[in-house]
Amino acid sequence: MKAIDIVKEAVSNSFRSKLRTSLTVVAIFIGAFTLTITSAIGTGVSSYIDTQLSSIGAADVFTVSKAGDAATAAGDGPAAYDPKNATAVSSGQGSRPGTTIQALAKDDLAAIAATEGILKVDPSVRVSPDYIEYDGHGKFQVNVNPSATPTTADLAAGSQLRQTGDAGQVLLPTSYLTSLGFADAEAAVGRSVTLAITDYTGTQQEVQAIVAGVQNETILGSGVTFNQPLIDQMHAIEVTGRPASVTEGYATAIARFDAKASPEQISAIKADLKDQGYTAQTVADQIGAFQTVVNGIIGVLNAFAVIALIAAGFGIINTLLMSVQERTREIGLMKAMGMSGSRVYALFSTEAVFIGFLGSAIGALVAIGLGTLISNILADTVLSGLPGLQVMQFAPSSIAIIIAVVMGIAFLAGTLPARRAARQNPIDALRYE
Amino acid sequence: MSVPVLSAHDIGKSYGRGSARFDALRGVSVDIRAGESVAIVGKSGSGKSTLMHLLALLDNPDSGVLLVDGTDAKKLSRSEVNRLRNQDFGFVFQQFFLTANASVLDNVMLPLKIAGVGARERKARGMAALEQLELADKAKSKAMNLSGGQKQRAVIARALVNDPKVIFADEPTGNLDTATGAVVEDILFSLNKDKGITLIVVTHDPELAARCDRQIFIRDGLEDTTIGPAGAHA
16 A cells, blocks of 8 residues: 555544544644643743843853852751851842842952953942932832843833943833833933932932933843943942941952853853852853743643643544454455555554644644734733733744644554554454454 | 466364364365366355465465465465455455445455555556446445445455456355345356456355356365265255
8 A cells, every 4th residue: 555545544534433533633632732832932931031131242241159158058057157258148139038148258359350261350239229210200219120240121212321431321111201200211311310329327319310221121120220330329329438347248240251252161260260169150041040940830831731642642542442443344354455464554553643633733723823812912911011022922843843742642642553453363353243 | 287376285274272272174175276166165164264264365274285376375475465365366255345434436446555556547447347347337326325236246346456366255145135146146257257267155055156167065174075066956
């Protein structure tokens, strides 16, 4: 029998018992539909994160912190006192609330700077302004964007921050505009806002800054971003009046390396810093950590879909076993007429694969249709605060993989009935009543 | 004399094991020559169907030797056996074994499909076989909508479609009334006479057996030589 005839025959056989086939197809449909949706969410969220962060300019920086031997694991009890490690600071964004890490002191910064491959080290200074005000429209609390690394923001209007020079600049998130009294994003660009900051003695001082741009809300935290001159300026106010005996500690430092460094070189620097007791993370590492979490969630969802598909696989086994039983005589006849066992096997496997294809293709198509609709509706309503986020994105490659995987599962499910059919003895089959 | 198409030497076949063992055939020798018509006659349970199955290579004998065109059947590869059954043998069954929901033409084309013949040639040869049996007008009908006689003619068309050398007919008229049975018999014997197709008929019908050139009587798994041709009318 020719391959094309086997396929045609298998397809027409699968439609012989329409109800039975369609029930099996529904079972596969559910699994394939779920799998398509979850993988689309994975693609959508990842690509959103990528677009949020892909434009990050500073690929040549590490965020360095002290490796946390003192950041004791829960249940270990307090660590022994060591004067050198005395200063603990809140590790800030991304850490468990209340956890602290060892602060970096001046000699730590010197040690990092001395590490081979590190060009320059700057402590990352956090400033906490008391309020922000524009043109007498009222004072508002300031949520400072905790992003420690200099990033290129996703702008709604205006331009990126200039990190050099003397001019203090801010980037406002879109959510601040109305409260501060701006009509829209364009109206805010170039305006001067007032920031108040309290010095060490408790006196509040004001600084002026220019709105360089307006930033779209991101899922990585929203807030006001300052440029380096403004941070320096505010930090200078914060430390005014501080007793000389107070040593300064930093949670993290920004270490620059050669932008042309190869991944091996970057790893070497990281290893070197690790040996000295520092943890260095590139921006890619930080994004990677975030994506690991997202991928983990998607992975769990996918696992459920695969369980549904395995259940559907048993449906295929059942359907085909019934089909083999019903067609015992026909199989016997074909074998009597010289059809080889392997062709009979191919015939039933193809039928299984076809049922798998039918279920997965319909599942994927419906998922694409429904998913696109839902995703568009969500983007316009619930998620309108996160511009650019399409919750579900259907990548042709992942849909092709899903269909292929389902067909693979169907093939595996079909092997048992197909083997039974292939092994049938023509005589017994023909005698079967 | 030429080499027999099929030659069985003392072949035996049993089913089951231990106390459930049943010897269906206990050493039968048969030579079948090209172009003759042979009736294998016996009561039900005599082993006549088993003999036919062994001759048609549908089953392997437990003992004895079976020669096909002078070659030991055991030495034939599985694919050679399949080819032989597909192209040299045609089968006509009492229960027809037509696929009820498929068209008559599809049923008739099945051996060609198995052989891997292209769709166009398949159709041409299938129609030719149907015309030969005056069923061309029923080509598109579903097999289940045919009368008994038409069904058996469709089965004969299917057996003929590959131009076989041998046709095995297992009780070909068993499910038919006398008149239609006679028509089917006439068709089978005319194929034997006109086309020289070797005909092996398994039957318990003495009249059908008598129309064959030669009769082989089987009783309790052995050839019964005591009955003789006259016994066919007993």
